[in-house]
Amino acid sequence: MTSAEATQPPLLEVRDFGLEFRTRSGTVHALEGVNLSIRKGEIVGLVGESGSGKSVLSYAMLGISDRAARVTGGRAVFGGLDLLQADERTLADLRGREISMIFQSPRTALNPIRPVGQQIEDVLRRHAAATGPDLGTSLRQRAVQALREVAIADPERRVHAYPFELSGGMCQRVMIALALACRPSLLIADEPTTGLDVTTQAAVMDLITELARERHMATLFITHDLALAADYCDRIVVMHAGHAVESAPSKALFTGAKHPYTARLITSTPGERSTLADLAPVPGALPDLRRSDLPACRFAERCERASDRCRTERPLLDAGVPHGVACWHPMDGPAPGASGARESIGWPALAATPTASTTMIPTHG
Ligand SMILES: Nc1ncnc2c1ncn2[C@@H]1O[C@H](COP(=O)(O)OP(=O)(O)O)[C@@H](O)[C@H]1O
Ligand code: SF4
Ligand SMILES: [Mg+2]
Helix, strand or coil: CCHHHHHCCCCEEEEEEEEEEEECCEEEEEEEEEEEEECCCCEEEEECCCCCCHHHHHHHHHCCCCCCEEEEEEEEEECCEECCCCCHHHHHHHECCCEEEECCCHHHHCCCCCCHHHHHHHHHHHCHHHHCCCCCCCHHHHHHHHHHHCCCCCHHHHCCCCHHHCCHHHHHHHHHHHHHCCCCCEEEEECCCCCCCHHHHHHHHHHHHHHHHHHCCEEEEEECCHHHHHHHCCEEEEEECCEEEEEEEHHHHHHCCCCHHHHHHHHCCCCCCCCHHHCCCCCCCCCCCCCCCCCCCCCHHHCCCCCHHHHHCCCCCCCCCCCEECCCCCCCCCCCCCHHHHHHCCCHHHHCCCCCCCCCCCCCC
Protein backbone atom coordinates (compact mmCIF):
# COMPACT_ATOMS: atom_id res chain seq x y z
CA MET A 1 0.00 0.00 0.00
CA THR A 2 1.40 3.42 -0.97
CA SER A 3 1.20 6.39 1.41
CA ALA A 4 -1.41 7.98 -0.92
CA GLU A 5 -3.52 4.82 -0.75
CA ALA A 6 -3.24 4.85 3.05
CA THR A 7 -4.99 8.22 3.21
CA GLN A 8 -7.79 7.37 0.76
CA PRO A 9 -11.18 6.21 2.04
CA PRO A 10 -11.41 2.41 2.36
CA LEU A 11 -12.26 0.42 -0.78
CA LEU A 12 -14.47 -1.85 1.32
CA GLU A 13 -16.09 -0.75 4.54
CA VAL A 14 -18.18 -3.20 6.54
CA ARG A 15 -20.18 -1.68 9.38
CA ASP A 16 -22.29 -3.34 12.05
CA PHE A 17 -22.88 -6.36 9.85
CA GLY A 18 -25.18 -9.06 11.22
CA LEU A 19 -26.08 -12.41 9.67
CA GLU A 20 -28.07 -15.40 10.87
CA PHE A 21 -29.10 -18.79 9.54
CA ARG A 22 -32.54 -20.23 10.14
CA THR A 23 -32.10 -23.95 10.69
CA ARG A 24 -34.36 -26.74 11.98
CA SER A 25 -32.39 -26.84 15.20
CA GLY A 26 -32.61 -23.08 15.77
CA THR A 27 -31.28 -19.75 14.56
CA VAL A 28 -27.50 -19.57 14.16
CA HIS A 29 -26.35 -16.07 15.14
CA ALA A 30 -23.37 -16.29 12.79
CA LEU A 31 -22.28 -12.63 12.67
CA GLU A 32 -23.09 -9.70 14.93
CA GLY A 33 -22.00 -6.08 14.61
CA VAL A 34 -18.95 -6.85 12.46
CA ASN A 35 -16.76 -3.87 11.51
CA LEU A 36 -13.99 -4.23 8.97
CA SER A 37 -12.33 -2.07 6.34
CA ILE A 38 -9.79 -2.58 3.57
CA ARG A 39 -7.93 0.05 1.60
CA LYS A 40 -6.70 -0.17 -1.96
CA GLY A 41 -3.44 -2.09 -2.06
CA GLU A 42 -3.80 -3.38 1.50
CA ILE A 43 -3.48 -7.06 2.44
CA VAL A 44 -5.70 -7.78 5.42
CA GLY A 45 -5.77 -11.12 7.22
CA LEU A 46 -9.10 -12.29 8.63
CA VAL A 47 -8.17 -14.76 11.33
CA GLY A 48 -10.00 -16.93 13.84
CA GLU A 49 -10.82 -20.49 14.81
CA SER A 50 -12.87 -22.59 12.48
CA GLY A 51 -16.53 -21.60 12.83
CA SER A 52 -15.84 -17.98 13.77
CA GLY A 53 -17.66 -16.59 10.72
CA LYS A 54 -14.84 -15.74 8.32
CA SER A 55 -16.30 -17.50 5.29
CA VAL A 56 -19.94 -16.56 5.79
CA LEU A 57 -18.90 -12.91 6.02
CA SER A 58 -17.30 -13.01 2.57
CA TYR A 59 -20.07 -15.13 1.02
CA ALA A 60 -22.73 -12.69 2.26
CA MET A 61 -20.87 -9.72 0.80
CA LEU A 62 -20.71 -11.43 -2.58
CA GLY A 63 -24.35 -12.54 -2.48
CA ILE A 64 -23.48 -16.23 -2.53
CA SER A 65 -24.82 -17.18 0.90
CA ASP A 66 -26.75 -20.32 1.64
CA ARG A 67 -30.53 -19.88 1.25
CA ALA A 68 -30.97 -20.17 5.00
CA ALA A 69 -28.92 -16.98 5.52
CA ARG A 70 -30.52 -13.68 6.44
CA VAL A 71 -28.74 -10.36 6.80
CA THR A 72 -29.93 -8.83 10.07
CA GLY A 73 -28.31 -5.44 9.66
CA GLY A 74 -25.40 -3.27 8.71
CA ARG A 75 -23.76 -2.41 5.44
CA ALA A 76 -20.80 -3.46 3.32
CA VAL A 77 -19.90 -0.52 1.09
CA PHE A 78 -17.59 -1.31 -1.82
CA GLY A 79 -16.62 1.62 -4.02
CA GLY A 80 -19.76 3.52 -2.97
CA LEU A 81 -22.16 0.57 -3.45
CA ASP A 82 -23.73 -1.22 -0.48
CA LEU A 83 -23.27 -4.87 -1.42
CA LEU A 84 -25.91 -5.95 1.09
CA GLN A 85 -28.58 -3.89 -0.73
CA ALA A 86 -27.44 -4.64 -4.29
CA ASP A 87 -29.62 -6.83 -6.53
CA GLU A 88 -28.38 -10.16 -7.86
CA ARG A 89 -27.66 -8.75 -11.32
CA THR A 90 -25.38 -6.05 -9.96
CA LEU A 91 -23.58 -8.55 -7.73
CA ALA A 92 -23.20 -11.07 -10.56
CA ASP A 93 -21.59 -8.34 -12.62
CA LEU A 94 -19.20 -7.41 -9.80
CA ARG A 95 -18.20 -10.98 -8.99
CA GLY A 96 -15.10 -12.00 -10.88
CA ARG A 97 -14.71 -8.54 -12.37
CA GLU A 98 -14.35 -6.14 -9.43
CA ILE A 99 -14.30 -8.62 -6.56
CA SER A 100 -12.85 -12.10 -6.99
CA MET A 101 -12.64 -15.03 -4.67
CA ILE A 102 -10.26 -17.95 -4.32
CA PHE A 103 -11.64 -20.92 -2.43
CA GLN A 104 -10.05 -23.58 -0.28
CA SER A 105 -10.35 -26.60 -2.55
CA PRO A 106 -9.39 -25.68 -6.10
CA ARG A 107 -10.26 -29.12 -7.40
CA THR A 108 -13.88 -28.75 -6.37
CA ALA A 109 -14.06 -25.09 -7.39
CA LEU A 110 -12.80 -25.83 -10.91
CA ASN A 111 -15.07 -27.47 -13.47
CA PRO A 112 -13.70 -31.04 -13.76
CA ILE A 113 -14.90 -31.58 -17.34
CA ARG A 114 -13.60 -28.40 -18.93
CA PRO A 115 -9.96 -27.64 -19.81
CA VAL A 116 -8.54 -24.93 -17.56
CA GLY A 117 -7.81 -22.58 -20.47
CA GLN A 118 -11.46 -22.63 -21.52
CA GLN A 119 -12.50 -21.86 -17.95
CA ILE A 120 -10.34 -18.74 -18.01
CA GLU A 121 -11.76 -17.82 -21.43
CA ASP A 122 -15.30 -18.19 -20.02
CA VAL A 123 -14.52 -15.61 -17.32
CA LEU A 124 -12.92 -13.23 -19.84
CA ARG A 125 -15.89 -13.61 -22.19
CA ARG A 126 -18.45 -13.05 -19.42
CA HIS A 127 -16.82 -9.78 -18.45
CA ALA A 128 -15.67 -8.83 -21.96
CA ALA A 129 -16.95 -5.26 -21.73
CA ALA A 130 -15.13 -4.74 -18.46
CA THR A 131 -11.80 -6.20 -19.38
CA GLY A 132 -11.04 -3.49 -21.90
CA PRO A 133 -10.73 -3.46 -25.65
CA ASP A 134 -9.45 -6.66 -27.17
CA LEU A 135 -6.40 -5.26 -28.89
CA GLY A 136 -6.22 -8.04 -31.40
CA THR A 137 -5.41 -10.55 -28.72
CA SER A 138 -7.53 -13.68 -28.86
CA LEU A 139 -9.18 -15.06 -25.77
CA ARG A 140 -6.90 -18.09 -26.05
CA GLN A 141 -3.79 -15.89 -26.01
CA ARG A 142 -5.12 -14.05 -22.99
CA ALA A 143 -5.79 -17.34 -21.20
CA VAL A 144 -2.21 -18.42 -21.95
CA GLN A 145 -0.97 -15.09 -20.63
CA ALA A 146 -3.08 -15.49 -17.46
CA LEU A 147 -1.47 -18.89 -16.82
CA ARG A 148 1.98 -17.41 -17.47
CA GLU A 149 1.33 -14.67 -14.90
CA VAL A 150 0.76 -17.28 -12.21
CA ALA A 151 4.05 -18.96 -13.15
CA ILE A 152 2.60 -22.08 -14.74
CA ALA A 153 5.31 -23.58 -16.90
CA ASP A 154 4.51 -24.30 -20.56
CA PRO A 155 1.17 -22.41 -20.49
CA GLU A 156 0.52 -23.02 -24.24
CA ARG A 157 0.23 -26.72 -23.45
CA ARG A 158 -1.38 -26.39 -20.03
CA VAL A 159 -4.41 -24.43 -21.31
CA HIS A 160 -5.63 -27.76 -22.70
CA ALA A 161 -5.23 -29.61 -19.40
CA TYR A 162 -8.16 -30.80 -17.29
CA PRO A 163 -7.98 -30.13 -13.52
CA PHE A 164 -7.36 -33.84 -12.74
CA GLU A 165 -4.18 -33.68 -14.83
CA LEU A 166 -2.72 -30.97 -12.58
CA SER A 167 -1.28 -31.12 -9.05
CA GLY A 168 -3.09 -29.43 -6.12
CA GLY A 169 -0.64 -26.50 -6.18
CA MET A 170 -1.05 -26.12 -9.94
CA CYS A 171 -4.87 -26.16 -9.61
CA GLN A 172 -4.61 -23.41 -7.01
CA ARG A 173 -2.48 -21.39 -9.45
CA VAL A 174 -5.22 -21.86 -12.08
CA MET A 175 -7.78 -20.63 -9.53
CA ILE A 176 -5.62 -17.55 -8.93
CA ALA A 177 -5.37 -17.00 -12.71
CA LEU A 178 -9.17 -17.29 -12.97
CA ALA A 179 -9.71 -14.94 -10.05
CA LEU A 180 -7.31 -12.33 -11.37
CA ALA A 181 -8.13 -12.61 -15.10
CA CYS A 182 -10.30 -9.49 -15.04
CA ARG A 183 -7.95 -7.52 -12.79
CA PRO A 184 -10.31 -7.15 -9.80
CA SER A 185 -9.71 -4.40 -7.26
CA LEU A 186 -10.54 -6.71 -4.35
CA LEU A 187 -9.46 -10.33 -3.95
CA ILE A 188 -10.91 -12.53 -1.23
CA ALA A 189 -8.78 -15.62 -0.67
CA ASP A 190 -10.52 -18.08 1.68
CA GLU A 191 -7.99 -20.52 3.16
CA PRO A 192 -6.26 -20.68 -0.25
CA THR A 193 -3.46 -22.95 0.93
CA THR A 194 -5.27 -25.42 3.17
CA GLY A 195 -4.51 -28.94 2.03
CA LEU A 196 -1.29 -27.96 0.24
CA ASP A 197 2.14 -29.07 1.46
CA VAL A 198 4.23 -26.44 3.24
CA THR A 199 6.49 -25.63 0.24
CA THR A 200 3.56 -25.27 -2.16
CA GLN A 201 1.72 -23.25 0.48
CA ALA A 202 4.59 -20.74 0.65
CA ALA A 203 4.82 -20.57 -3.15
CA VAL A 204 1.07 -19.93 -3.50
CA MET A 205 1.13 -17.27 -0.76
CA ASP A 206 4.17 -15.60 -2.34
CA LEU A 207 2.37 -15.56 -5.67
CA ILE A 208 -0.88 -14.08 -4.33
CA THR A 209 0.87 -11.38 -2.34
CA GLU A 210 3.34 -10.50 -5.13
CA LEU A 211 0.48 -10.08 -7.62
CA ALA A 212 -1.51 -8.11 -5.06
CA ARG A 213 1.38 -5.71 -4.43
CA GLU A 214 2.17 -5.37 -8.13
CA ARG A 215 -1.45 -4.54 -9.01
CA HIS A 216 -2.25 -2.49 -5.89
CA MET A 217 -5.09 -4.90 -5.31
CA ALA A 218 -6.84 -4.98 -1.94
CA THR A 219 -6.73 -8.52 -0.56
CA LEU A 220 -8.71 -10.14 2.22
CA PHE A 221 -6.82 -13.26 3.21
CA ILE A 222 -8.99 -15.57 5.29
CA THR A 223 -7.16 -18.12 7.42
CA HIS A 224 -7.24 -19.96 10.73
CA ASP A 225 -3.41 -19.78 10.70
CA LEU A 226 -2.32 -16.67 12.57
CA ALA A 227 1.39 -17.16 11.83
CA LEU A 228 0.71 -17.38 8.09
CA ALA A 229 -1.36 -14.19 8.24
CA ALA A 230 1.41 -12.45 10.17
CA ASP A 231 3.95 -13.44 7.53
CA TYR A 232 1.96 -12.04 4.62
CA CYS A 233 -0.53 -9.41 5.79
CA ASP A 234 -0.22 -5.70 6.51
CA ARG A 235 -3.02 -5.84 9.01
CA ILE A 236 -4.95 -8.54 10.82
CA VAL A 237 -8.56 -8.61 11.94
CA VAL A 238 -9.31 -11.28 14.53
CA MET A 239 -12.74 -12.90 14.65
CA HIS A 240 -14.26 -14.89 17.47
CA ALA A 241 -17.71 -16.50 17.35
CA GLY A 242 -19.11 -14.06 14.81
CA HIS A 243 -17.58 -10.92 16.33
CA ALA A 244 -14.60 -8.98 14.99
CA VAL A 245 -12.63 -8.52 18.21
CA GLU A 246 -9.32 -6.88 17.30
CA SER A 247 -7.82 -5.09 14.31
CA ALA A 248 -4.20 -3.99 14.13
CA PRO A 249 -1.11 -3.89 11.92
CA SER A 250 0.38 -7.41 11.98
CA LYS A 251 3.43 -6.52 14.02
CA ALA A 252 1.48 -4.46 16.56
CA LEU A 253 -0.88 -7.39 17.02
CA PHE A 254 1.94 -9.77 17.83
CA THR A 255 3.92 -7.39 19.99
CA GLY A 256 0.95 -6.09 21.92
CA ALA A 257 -2.26 -8.05 21.49
CA LYS A 258 -4.98 -6.29 23.45
CA HIS A 259 -7.79 -8.80 23.24
CA PRO A 260 -7.48 -11.85 25.53
CA TYR A 261 -8.60 -14.11 22.67
CA THR A 262 -5.90 -12.78 20.33
CA ALA A 263 -3.31 -13.33 23.05
CA ARG A 264 -4.49 -16.90 23.46
CA LEU A 265 -4.46 -17.46 19.70
CA ILE A 266 -0.84 -16.31 19.57
CA THR A 267 0.13 -18.73 22.34
CA SER A 268 -1.56 -21.57 20.51
CA THR A 269 0.29 -20.86 17.26
CA PRO A 270 3.27 -23.13 16.56
CA GLY A 271 6.50 -21.47 15.47
CA GLU A 272 9.70 -22.81 13.95
CA ARG A 273 11.41 -23.42 17.27
CA SER A 274 8.43 -24.06 19.52
CA THR A 275 7.91 -27.46 21.10
CA LEU A 276 4.60 -29.05 21.97
CA ALA A 277 5.10 -27.94 25.57
CA ASP A 278 5.27 -24.30 24.44
CA LEU A 279 1.82 -24.39 22.94
CA ALA A 280 -1.17 -23.50 25.06
CA PRO A 281 -4.51 -24.02 23.32
CA VAL A 282 -7.28 -21.46 23.64
CA PRO A 283 -9.32 -22.71 26.61
CA GLY A 284 -12.87 -23.97 26.05
CA ALA A 285 -14.66 -24.03 22.73
CA LEU A 286 -16.57 -21.56 20.58
CA PRO A 287 -20.05 -21.13 22.08
CA ASP A 288 -22.96 -22.73 20.24
CA LEU A 289 -24.17 -19.87 18.06
CA ARG A 290 -27.77 -21.17 18.23
CA ARG A 291 -28.00 -20.27 21.90
CA SER A 292 -30.45 -17.52 22.80
CA ASP A 293 -28.46 -16.71 25.95
CA LEU A 294 -25.09 -15.95 24.33
CA PRO A 295 -23.08 -13.57 26.53
CA ALA A 296 -22.72 -10.04 25.11
CA CYS A 297 -18.98 -10.64 24.67
CA ARG A 298 -19.00 -14.11 23.19
CA PHE A 299 -15.56 -14.82 24.66
CA ALA A 300 -16.78 -14.25 28.24
CA GLU A 301 -17.12 -17.96 29.09
CA ARG A 302 -13.53 -18.59 27.97
CA CYS A 303 -11.99 -15.46 29.42
CA GLU A 304 -10.16 -15.11 32.73
CA ARG A 305 -10.76 -11.35 32.74
CA ALA A 306 -14.54 -11.49 32.31
CA SER A 307 -16.69 -9.28 34.52
CA ASP A 308 -20.48 -8.95 34.76
CA ARG A 309 -20.37 -6.13 32.24
CA CYS A 310 -18.80 -8.45 29.65
CA ARG A 311 -21.82 -10.75 29.83
CA THR A 312 -24.44 -8.05 29.45
CA GLU A 313 -22.92 -5.24 27.34
CA ARG A 314 -21.23 -5.90 24.03
CA PRO A 315 -17.84 -4.20 23.58
CA LEU A 316 -17.57 -2.63 20.12
CA LEU A 317 -14.59 -2.65 17.78
CA ASP A 318 -13.61 0.77 16.47
CA ALA A 319 -12.29 -0.16 13.04
CA GLY A 320 -11.33 3.48 12.38
CA VAL A 321 -8.34 3.50 14.75
CA PRO A 322 -5.00 1.87 13.88
CA HIS A 323 -5.25 -0.67 16.72
CA GLY A 324 -8.85 -1.35 17.67
CA VAL A 325 -10.09 -3.83 20.27
CA ALA A 326 -13.57 -4.93 21.34
CA CYS A 327 -12.98 -5.62 25.02
CA TRP A 328 -13.95 -4.01 28.32
CA HIS A 329 -10.71 -5.04 30.01
CA PRO A 330 -8.05 -5.08 27.28
CA MET A 331 -4.52 -6.19 27.95
CA ASP A 332 -1.85 -3.51 28.26
CA GLY A 333 1.56 -3.40 26.64
CA PRO A 334 3.48 -6.25 25.09
CA ALA A 335 1.81 -9.58 25.65
CA PRO A 336 3.99 -12.11 27.45
CA GLY A 337 4.60 -15.57 26.00
CA ALA A 338 3.89 -16.63 22.43
CA SER A 339 7.53 -17.11 21.56
CA GLY A 340 6.94 -19.68 18.83
CA ALA A 341 4.79 -17.74 16.41
CA ARG A 342 6.81 -14.61 16.89
CA GLU A 343 10.08 -16.29 16.07
CA SER A 344 8.56 -17.75 12.94
CA ILE A 345 7.82 -14.30 11.61
CA GLY A 346 11.36 -13.18 12.24
CA TRP A 347 11.22 -10.56 14.96
CA PRO A 348 14.34 -11.30 16.93
CA ALA A 349 13.52 -8.77 19.65
CA LEU A 350 10.52 -10.87 20.51
CA ALA A 351 12.33 -14.16 20.72
CA ALA A 352 13.62 -13.24 24.17
CA THR A 353 10.13 -13.21 25.66
CA PRO A 354 9.27 -15.95 28.20
CA THR A 355 8.13 -19.27 26.81
CA ALA A 356 4.52 -19.63 25.86
CA SER A 357 3.95 -22.13 28.63
CA THR A 358 3.77 -19.14 30.98
CA THR A 359 0.18 -18.11 31.52
CA MET A 360 -0.77 -15.54 28.90
CA ILE A 361 -3.65 -13.96 30.71
CA PRO A 362 -3.09 -12.31 34.07
CA THR A 363 -5.96 -12.93 36.45
CA HIS A 364 -8.46 -10.15 36.52
CA GLY A 365 -8.29 -7.74 39.36
N1 LIG B 1 -25.65 -22.93 5.80
C1 LIG B 1 -25.50 -22.80 7.10
N2 LIG B 1 -26.51 -23.08 7.94
C2 LIG B 1 -26.36 -22.94 9.29
N3 LIG B 1 -25.24 -22.49 9.88
C3 LIG B 1 -24.21 -22.18 9.08
C4 LIG B 1 -24.27 -22.33 7.66
N4 LIG B 1 -23.08 -21.94 7.14
C5 LIG B 1 -22.30 -21.59 8.18
N5 LIG B 1 -22.97 -21.73 9.34
C6 LIG B 1 -22.47 -21.44 10.69
O1 LIG B 1 -21.94 -20.13 10.70
C7 LIG B 1 -20.80 -20.06 11.57
C8 LIG B 1 -19.62 -19.50 10.80
O2 LIG B 1 -19.21 -20.42 9.79
P1 LIG B 1 -17.99 -20.14 8.81
O3 LIG B 1 -18.08 -18.76 8.28
O4 LIG B 1 -17.99 -21.23 7.83
O5 LIG B 1 -16.73 -20.25 9.77
P2 LIG B 1 -15.19 -20.10 9.38
O6 LIG B 1 -15.09 -19.79 7.93
O7 LIG B 1 -14.67 -19.03 10.27
O8 LIG B 1 -14.60 -21.44 9.74
C9 LIG B 1 -20.58 -21.48 12.08
O9 LIG B 1 -21.16 -21.59 13.33
C10 LIG B 1 -21.30 -22.33 11.08
O10 LIG B 1 -21.76 -23.52 11.67
S1 SF4 C 1 -12.41 -9.06 29.33
FE1 SF4 C 1 -14.61 -9.15 28.96
S2 SF4 C 1 -14.94 -8.04 27.06
FE2 SF4 C 1 -12.76 -8.56 27.16
S3 SF4 C 1 -12.61 -10.51 26.10
FE3 SF4 C 1 -12.81 -11.00 28.26
S4 SF4 C 1 -15.01 -11.30 28.50
FE4 SF4 C 1 -14.74 -10.22 26.57
MG1 LIG D 1 -14.21 -20.95 6.39
